[in-house]
Amino acid sequence: MWLNKSYNKLHGLPLYEPKPKSKISASRRLFLKTKLVKKAMAMLMAEKEQKVIDRESTLSERVPGLNLSGLSVQDLQTLCKELHQKIDVVDEERYDIAMKVSKSDAEIENLTMKIIELKGKKRPQLKRVRVSAEAMMGALLGAKIKESVDFKANLKTVKKEEEKKEEVTDWRKNVDAMSGMEGRKKMFAAS
Structure with missing residues (x-):
């Protein structure tokens, strides 16, 4: 019941504040x-x-446009050789960068494996297996006990104390004995 803040606070109920209506x-x-x-x-x-x-x-900016008009065959061949040399340089740089990346990836993988080992072994998920009580006890106790285990024999025995029951006697005799001064003397003497 959402009454008000003081009532809810007093009775341990969660405070409920309705959302204020939007102004838009x-x-x-x-x-x-x-x-x-x-x-x-x-x-x-x-x-x-x-x-x-x-x-x-x-x-x-990096690759200027080629102006091939008016060039001789010799000039075109030298231009092609220069372009091939630039391509080779770029390929070498790309290969070097790829090797650095692969080495750093391997190092990262190695470090993550070390971290996992430091945190603790990864335990596989256990599967539910149905095992009988005898098979479980055999697995726990090993070759010690091969016959079936009697669980009741291992329990402690508790002896029950018998309550002392008062003998039921004729109530009239008891009243006669307790009547008068002699009965009262017996009551005080007994206690």
Whole structure:
């Protein structure tokens, strides 16, 4: 029951505070959401276009356009040799970088294995196996006991104490004996 804060606090109930009503109407909220989504889409498109422009500028900077018009065969052959040499240099750099990456990956894998070993051995998930009580006791005790185990024989025995029952006698005799001064003397003498 959600009454009020003081009642709930007094009786140990969880405090319930209803959500305050928003100051913006639902239609206004929907309008703002759609506007935000449109703005985000426009920003994504602008970012993609900027990436394309950046790529084209870096490619034109690193690889200038070839001007092949007016070159002789000898000049074209020297240009091809220069381009092949540049390709070889780039391939060597790519290979070196790939080797560094593979070495660092192997080192990372080795370090993660060491971390796992330091944390503790990975234990496989145990599967549920049905085992009878006799098979379980045989596995636990080994070759000590091969016959079936009598669990009741191993239990402690407890002796019950018998309660002393008073003899039921004729109540009239008891009343006669306790009547008068003699009966009262017997009661005080007994206690």
